[in-house]
Structure formats: C-alpha cells, structure tokens
Amino acid sequence: MCLAIPVRIIKLDGTHAEVDANGVRRDADVRFVDDVKAGDYILLHAGFAIEKIDEQQARETLELLKNIYYDQ
Amino acid sequence: MKYIDEFRDKEIVKGLISAINASARAKINLMEVCGTHTMAIFRSGIKQILPSSIDLISGPGCPVCVTSQSDIDRMLSLARNKDIVITTFGDMLKVPGTKGSLEKENAGGADIRIVYSPLDALAIAGREPRKEVVFLAVGFETTAPVIASVVSDAAQKKIGNFSIYSCHKTIPPAMKALLEAQELQIDGFLCPGHVTSIIGSRAYDFIAADYGIPCVVSGFEPTDILETVLMLIRQKEKNRACVEVQYARAVRRQGNVKAQEMMDRVFEPADADWRGLGSIPQSGLRLRKEYGSFDAAVKFRIPSFKTTEPRGCICGDVLRGVKTPQQCRLFAKACTPENPFGPCMVSSEGTCAAWFKYNRD
Amino acid sequence: MDEKILLAHGSGGKLTHRLLSEIVFPAFSNPILKKCEDAAVVPLEGTCAFTTDSFVIQPIFFPGGDIGKLSVCGTVNDLAVMGARPRYLTAACIIEEGLGVSVLRTVVASMAQAAKKAGVQIVGGDLKVVEKGACDKIFINTTGIGLILKTCRISANNARPGDCVIINGTIGDHGAAVMSARKDYKLRSSIRSDCACLNGLIERVLRAAPGVHVMRDPTRGGVATTLKEIALQSNVEILIEEDALPVNGPVRGLCEILGIDPLYMANEGKVLVFAPAKDAQKIIAAMRKHPLGKRAAVIGRVTSRPARSDTPHVLLHTSIGSTRIIDMLSGGQLPRIC
DSSP: OOOEEEEEEEEEETTHHHHHTTTEEEEOOOOOOOOOTOOOOOEEEETTEEEEOOOOHHHHHHHHHHHHHHOO | TOOOOGOOOHHHHHHHHHHHHHOOOOOOEEOOOOOHHHHHHHHHTTHHSSTHHHHEEOOOOOOOTTTHHHHHHHHHHTOOOTTEEEEEEEEETTTOSSSOOOOHHHHHTOOEEOOOHHHHHHHHHOOOTTEEEEEEOOOOTTHHHHHHHHHHHHHHHTTTTTEEOOOOOHHHHHHHHHHHHHHHHHOOEEEEEHHHHHHHHHGGGGHHHOOOOOEEEEEEHHHHHHHHHHHHHHHHHHTOEEEEEOOTTTTTTTHHHHHHHHHHHHEEEEEEEEEEEEEEEEEEEEGGGGGGGGHHHHHHTTTOOOOOOOOOOOHHHHHHHHHHHHGGBBBBTTOOOOOOOOHHSSSSTTHHHHHHHHOOO | OOOOOOOGGGGSSSHHHHIIIIIHHHHHOHHHTTTTSSOOOOOOOOOOEEEEEEOOOOEEETTTTTTHHHHHHHHHHHHHHHTTEEEEEEEEEEEEEEHOOOOOOOEEEEHHHHHHTTTEEEEEEEEEEOOOSSSSSSSEEHHHHHHOOOOOOOOOOOOOTEEEEEEOOOSSSHHHHHHHHSSGGBOOOOOOOOOOOOOHHHHHHHHHOOOOOOOEEEOOOHHHHHHHHHHHHTTTTEEEEEOOOOOHHHHHHHHHHHHHOOGGOOOOOOEEEEEGGGGHHHHHHHHHGGGGGGGGGEEEEEEEOOOOOOSSOOEEEEOOOOOEOOOOSSSSSOOOOO
C-alpha cells in the first residue's frame, strides 16, 4: 500500500510545488523534503512529496542491474 | 516515464531471471507485506516467470483489508449522519460492512466524496463551514504523515468542522505478530518501499537480529521486485540475515525524519484490531490529546457495534498468508468483485481481488 | 444575464416552440425536420441497422467535446461498427429546470456540427423539462438508423482463431479527459476526449478489407471489457501485446498518479477491428490515411479457446514477457492511494 510515483518539480514556492507526470500537472506539498529545486524528482503520494529521488542511486542501481546478465 | 520505464526494461528482467534461476536451489517462501506490491506482482505476471521453487506469499499489506469489521461499521454509521460529509480515498468505497457499504450509503443519499489528497478534504471543510467534514484515515506509515500534516494545518487554521476517523496501522508490529504466530515458514520479507521511505530500513533490524530472517526493502517496478527476490535468495543461500535496501533511490536507513516528526507530533502508538490477526499491541495510531478535537470517534460519540464477519469468508487466513484465495470456498463463486463478502475481494489491493483479476486459472 | 429554461419551456406551448424555432430547428436544418410532423418519413431501402443510446455524462462539457457531440458520435459509431452507413438520427432531450439557454444553444450547436461532419441528418426529436433535481442538467437520448453496406456480415460472434486485433489509435483518452475535468482531483493537463464519428474511417477499412469479422467501439469499460465481451460471444481466446497498445503520454501520467488502468478507460473515437491476419496491413494502411487512424496498430490476435479453460479468456502478454489474464471491469474505476 502506498501508491507513490516519481514526478518532476516544475515550480517551487516555499512548501508548495507544481509537479509534472508526463504532461499532467498537480500541486504538491513538499514540506517533508529538504533541498529540492525545479527539475528534481520527488515521490508523490496523496498530494505530498514523501521523498526526493536520489538520482545518483538510481543510476547506480540501473548500472548494477544491466550488468547482472553478464555476471553469471 | 522517468524512474519508471527504465525499471521495467525487458533485457534487465531477462538477466535477473537468469540470475535467479542460477541461484535458487532449495524451496524458499518469501512474503510481501504491501498491497501495492501484491498488485505490482500480479499485474506484471512475475510469479509466472519465477522458478517454481520460489513461493511469493501475500501478507497483511492492504490497509483496507486489515481494517476491522467494527471500524468499517463505525465509519458507515458516520456516513448515515445527515450533517456529515464523508471524505475518503477511493479504496474504501465498496468495502462491505455488516450491512451496506459507503457506495450503497451514497446511493441512499449520504454525502460521500472521493478525494485524491486529504488536503482536498480540509479545503471542503473550509468552503462549507456549515457541514461537518470527516476524513476516513486509513493507511500505513506512508499515509500517516500526510494525514498528520492535514490535522496540524486544521489546528493552526482553527478549522472546527473537520475531523478524522483514524484506523492507521503500522507494519513492523504486524510482521512481528506473524512471526510469533509461527503459522508458516517465512524465509524472507520483501519490505514495503514507500512505508520504508518514511520509517527507514532500520525499522526491520529486529526481524533480522531476533528472528534470523532476511529483509530487503523493495521498489515496485518489475526489476525492483526481481532484484529484491535475488537479494533474498542470496542471503538465504549464504545463511545470512540482515536488512538490505534494494530501493536505494528512495529509501534511507534513517527514513524521512521530518515525516516521522510530524507523525509523532500528531499521533501516538495504540493497540489496534487487525482483521485476521486480532489485536496487535502498539500497532495502530491514535490522535494525541492535544488534537483530540479532531477525533471523529469522540466528536460524534460513535457507538461500538456488534459485528458479524460473513460466514465462510476466510479473509483473515488469506491476510496471514496461510491460505490462498483459491482455497476459499466462496472465491469466484459467491464472492466476486461485484458481490464481495470481505474486503480482500473488493479492495483495490486485496489479495483476492488480485487473484480474481489476474490469476484465475 | 443568461435566460434560464423553465418548466413552461417543456409544456408544448409557445415557449417550447420558441426554443425549437430559435435554437433547435436552425441548427439541425433539413427538409424532413422542417415538415414538423409527428414522425419523420425517410426513404430507406435495404437491410437497416437501428440503435438507441442515452447520454448522461457529467460534467456535460469536457476537454475535446460535450454531451451533444457525444450523443451524436456515440449513436453514429454504434451503426458504423455494424457495417452500416448511418443516415438519420432523432434526439430527445430531458432538461433540468434552471439550465441556461446558452448551455442548450452550445450543446445543440455541437450536435449539429457532429451530425454535419458525419453526413447524418437529425430528423426528429423531443424536448422535455423536469423539476430541479429530477435530472442532472441535461440528458440526451439519440436513436439512429443506417443501411447495412452490401458486403458486410459483421457480428461479435464472428471472431475466428487466427484473426488479428486492430485499433485505430490511443486508448483511454475519453475516460482520462473526463477524469481530469473533475475538479475533485485537481489535475491539470492537455488531455482531450477522442470523441469523434468513425463512419468515414470504417467505410475506408471495409473498402480495403470487406472480410472484416468483428467491429466494436470500446466505450464504457474500455478496451478490456469490450475484448472480453467478444471473447465470450465468439467463444475464443484473445491475446493482447502490452507493448503494442498505443497510449498517450499524459493519459499514462494521469493513470499512474491515480492508480488506474487505461485498458479500462472509456474511448469515444476508437474502433476495435477483428479481421483475417492476411488483411492486417491493408487495414492499418487504410486507417493511417484517415485523420482518426494515424496511430492505428495491431494489438493482438485471436486464438482457440483451450479445452481445459472454464471460460474464454483475454490474455495480456506483458512488457516483461509474462502472460496474465485481463478481466472485464467490475464497477467503476476509482482512484486509489493504496
């Protein structure tokens, strides 16, 4: 339980953000996430950002996954 | 879509399946405790491409399904009050109580409004000051900080016509209760990614340390779930038991401290009744005294109800993972999504609903 | 200030005549309607297709259309998918007391525009007004009649193992447009309903491939529900390729946010075509030459129903290579948080 999807921050104004998911926009409350700016990705759940997506970690996870095939 | 599509990559899936096939030897039982995981697993058909030695079991991960019959009946009694506007997530609408459901009450004239965010419920209270607005607060730790924020905002703005009916529950005590019950062999847990974004992966340390069971915090895309399965198998093969994070792009060891603080400010742990698991100590969340005026149960003096669970319904057994929906004699015969006996069939994340929708053969 | 429609406007007297002569007749202008008889007399020779549908959509205005456009396209499409050339429609409106006259004017203009584009005439109808609360702004029923094109033997019973399954474009647009228009979810997007009359596109398809077996427009319940209906009526299994399903980016975004599935969202400008596999490329080519078929695609195929299965299934071959069943929609799709 807990449908949350990665969305991109378009605009930021204090704890209010406008976020975008593939062209669909909504307002989001970002009081739980520090250090975010326009262009960052956050996890959107029930109108709130519950976490910021760590882009570095995402890249590392993908690299690891792509190499699993070759590590047999 | 970014951070979704890359984690559905076909080639990566093939590689993971290969690696899983190479590693998996003995029979292994893995349990997921998150309804969103249940749905993701069924929608992607992952079970079909995993080796048969791996049993992916669904546990009590659907907050709607584990809401007690008594709580549902009390929510329905609120709906019947003509002065109350019920605001709710869509998930709750069709859940059957002893008599009726929110959907049926709506048809009978009750004012029930689906919202995407509880902030929208508070906005309704602001716009309609002559109505009493009650929000049905169902969910685990992903949703609790969100509700807590809205209650906190309501207090700050002195909005007196807003309250919540809280049936919030927390996951780690339920996992402990399952292990204590020793009803089935669990060789590893797929831990819920978004709950853990909030509470942090250290919340599961006790499961690895005290029960010797591997825990891996999993994301929701097919490659996330498969990588988690691989990580659990590898721990088991090496006789290790520790907490690992597969969903590193969204989960930290300490979790989201600000969200935890908000939860803690507004809520306090309380004993809670879980359908299928009974009463679990300190597994629920209730409003702290300072926020007591936002507690709908007190405000509207909702009575307790004598509730009767429907005969033949084994939602409890399904929620504990000891039976599959197909072992229920009502499944797909008397109990269907159009005519559900229990919440597991009607909830969007219920195990029975998932089996019915995706897996009937 | 916008004049309001009163109960008196529906009583058949002077006010009714005013509404009809000032708004309805000029918009639907045709010689049959002008006769103002109790029934329309139309010249039709041959086997006819005959259908009716009622439209109660909320909100009545949505991105890409309104209830008026929908009421014409819906009935035109029901005729066209039977292999008929739609000819004449009637339109009966039930209006809630207090509706603005300008709203009726806009809805009627939409109906006229859609009818003209489809080459059909609205030759009769009715107008009633009910008390406030007895209906939701405006309900419209349209009935349509058309002539079956000579070579057509199209039926939902006709799907055969080996048939290809084709759709003329992206799925879920109408359902997503209506959802995003609902103020409750506070979503902003450029999603527009695909509401359109398909008779022109369908005639092109039938000229290119007269041996089409089944056609159906996947409206309420979406592509998934319509496929299941066909599987049941023809007693076959249908296998759909997830990667082949055309979905608009923003529709996908909306579905991800709300936790709903585009396979179950309504379409109002789409047709599913089942035809012998050898005709697939001809049909795709014919569709792509038409404005409503630019993203036409083969999305699956029909197979025999296995002896052991208790019911004909619709199956989805997923992006990751597994196969699972697609069931019919039960109840409405609700946004979920869990």
